[in-house]
Amino acid sequence: MREVSMSSRLAWEAFQHGDEPPDLREEILTSWRRSRLSGVSPLAQDFERIEIDIESRFARVAIPLMTEMAELLADSETCLAMANGAAHVLWRWAPDSRLRHQLDLAGLLVGHSFNEELIGTNAVGTSLEVGRTAAVRSEEHYREAFHRFNCVATPVVDPITHRILGTINLTWSPNYQESAVAPLVQKMAREVQTALKDAAGARERRLLDAFLDARARSAHPVVALNSELIIGNHLAPVPNFRHEVLWGRVLDTVDGPDLTIEVAPGWSATVRAIFDGKSLLGALLVFDTPQHETPVPTVSAGPPHGATASAHARVRETVGRVVRDGGAVVLRGEPGVGKKHVVVDALGAGAEVLDASDIAADGPEAWLGMLRRSLNRTTPLVVTHLDSLDQRTARAVASILSAAAEPPRLGATVTVGRGEQPAWLLSIVDALGATVIDLGPLRNRQDEIQPLADTFAGDVPLAPETREVLQRYTWPGNVAELRQAVRTAVVSSDGTVVNPAHLPDSVRLETWTNRHLSLIERAEAEVITRVLTRANGNKTVAARELGVSRPTLYAKIRAYRISVPTTHVEVG
Structure with missing residues (x-):
């Protein structure tokens, strides 16, 4: 068990150094890549925190049930937790005082966000990211603060809307032997889904029936909603709607004579209220067909990503012009420059996104199958991380794109800066007849x-x-x-x-x-230099002697401009 832990630790340190460890589980390595692209600091200990809504339908049904099921684990050194669809912890149960104290220090607290984009690889955020059960063991966590824990989380799917409402998570210390954890957590998630289905009364069922009827009749985007639910067909970008904002506009409309609302410039919807006698059950929104050049709306507060950035704006304008003219576009740039945001802005927030880096977890055939199905739909498609394809899969992608009956409305991203771009990627660009645009780094x-x-x-x-x-x-x-x-x-x-x-x-x-180093900083730099020299440049040995982690040592070497002896060559 210790050998596995040491191997994971070395893999984690190697990845922070810029290497990609070969023996790591593919799903973890893929998540680490996403974490790095999101700019997550592996040493940070901060959290985004909000006031959670325990009156939501999910919380009202699930928390009492989870409290009851937790009694099955009363004598175990485990922690049972529940998070909402935004990865904010709604509820936590940890009977063991020692484990509870460790979790408090690590930050597993009600209201804290475990979104993978914010804190890196973890069972809650990663299961929501991939839409399936995720197991993360000790040093597989991206943040060092969670290396003392093992975790498994499973998404909970709404039986009415089929959207992910949140996750059930079980955490335990690596020193505590726990078998069959994943099946147990999955069984708990199924119990919650059954309870949600049983709790769905006549109001939710009638709203769903009205939505299904409207969807069958209309080729336009259709949304059904009430104060707790929002359902949309494949043409409606439901994830981009702020539910409470849209419901508020519906209530304003129902109370007045106007039965049409404008969601965004160029996007309006006809509202049909659904009543049970005098009681409002919900409403149906059937959107007008938008103009071709009008982006799919995002009903939210605040300016869009990078709205004030001039260079970004110029690139977005160029990408948008290519897309409006019916062309495909490949956006190329370093990790984290915002390539995906620019392409999605151009194609519309309703565009489907396929991540080519997921091919390691899904397998080539399954991923290529998803690509074929996406091309058969009318919605635009964004394929990210094309550079992660191997030669064989890249050729298969080029063949699929060339065989498409209609030229696809497609944008793609390629990450550069980590070695030369594989030559076989040109086959995909040629198959698309795509325009390649470079997005420069922030520096x-x-x-x-x-x-x-x-x-x-x-x-x-x-x-x-x-x-x-x-x-x-x-x-x-x-x-x-x-x-x-x-x-x-x-x-x-x-x-x-x-x-x-x-x-x-x-x-x-x-x-x-x-800037010039202070006297204390110069003294620290001299100590680090002496220790590195004594260790023949071996940063692992030096970090251990200095009592700091390797990432901290790397940061100080860069900050103090220390020349590292090259007698010793570190591998991995």
Whole structure:
């Protein structure tokens, strides 16, 4: 058991160093890649926290049932938890005081977000990301703070809308032997789904019947909703609607004479209220067919991603022009520059997204099958991470695209900067007849850092000193790293003013390279240099002697501009 743990630890350290460990489970490696692309810091310990809604339909039904089922684990050293569809913890049960204290310190608390995009690989966030059961063992977690735990989580699917409502998660210490965990968690999820189906009364069933009837009659986007449910057909981009905003507009319409609402410029819907006597059960929205150049709406607050960024805007304009003219586009750039956001903006938020990096987990045949089915639909398609395809699969993709009856409305992304681009990717570009557009890294778009930081900070002001640190940093993780750093700082500031101390250590350490080191910093740099020399450049040995983690040592080497002896060559 210890050998497995040590192997996982070395794999984790190798990945943070920029290597890709060969013996790691593919689903974990794929999640680590997503975490790195999102700019997640492996050493961070902060969380996004919200006031959770325990009056939601999911919480009202599931929490009492989970409390009852938890009694089956009363004598075990485990923690049972439940999160909503946004990965915020709704409920937690941990009878063992020692484990409960460890989880408190690690951050598994009600209201905290375990979204994979924010804290990296973890059972809750990863199961929601992939839509199936996820098991994450100790050092397979992206954040070091969770390396002392094993976790399994399974999504809970709404039996009415078939949307994922949240997850059931079981956590335990690696020292505690627990067998058949995944089947147990899956059984709990099925119990909750059964309870949700039983709790769905005549109101929900009538709303569903009305939706199915309208869907059969209309070729337009159709949405049915009430205060607790929202259901849409494949043409309706339901995930982009803020449920409470849309329901509020429906209520305003029902109370007045106007039976049409405008969701966004160019997008309007006819509203038909559904009553049970004088009681409002819900409403049907049948959207008018939008103009071709009108993007699929997002009903939400705040400006879109990168709305104030001039270079980004120019690239978006070019991509949009190519797409409007009926062409396909391949957007190329470093990890985290925002390629996916730009392509989705151009094709519309209703576009289906296929991630080519998922092929390792799904298998080539299953993934290619999803590609064929997507091309048979009328919705636009975005294929991300084309660079992760091997030669054989890339040729199969090119063949499928060439055989398509109609030229697909398709955008794709290619990540560059990690070695040369495989030559066989050109076969896909040729099959599409695609226009290739490069999106430059954030370090070459200095004028965008401040507007983007303001966008990510929302209503929380940034101190002038903080803006100076953000402007000096080189942003190797690009826009994704900036977004994560600012969001982390906002949470740390408790919503007041963001000062430099609130920024992640990695950002503050890196900016030290642009100024003279203090006396204490020079002394620390000399100690690190001596230890590295004594260890013949072996950073693992040096980090152990210094009492720090390898990622921390790497950050200090960069910050202090230390030349590492090359006598020793580290592998992995």
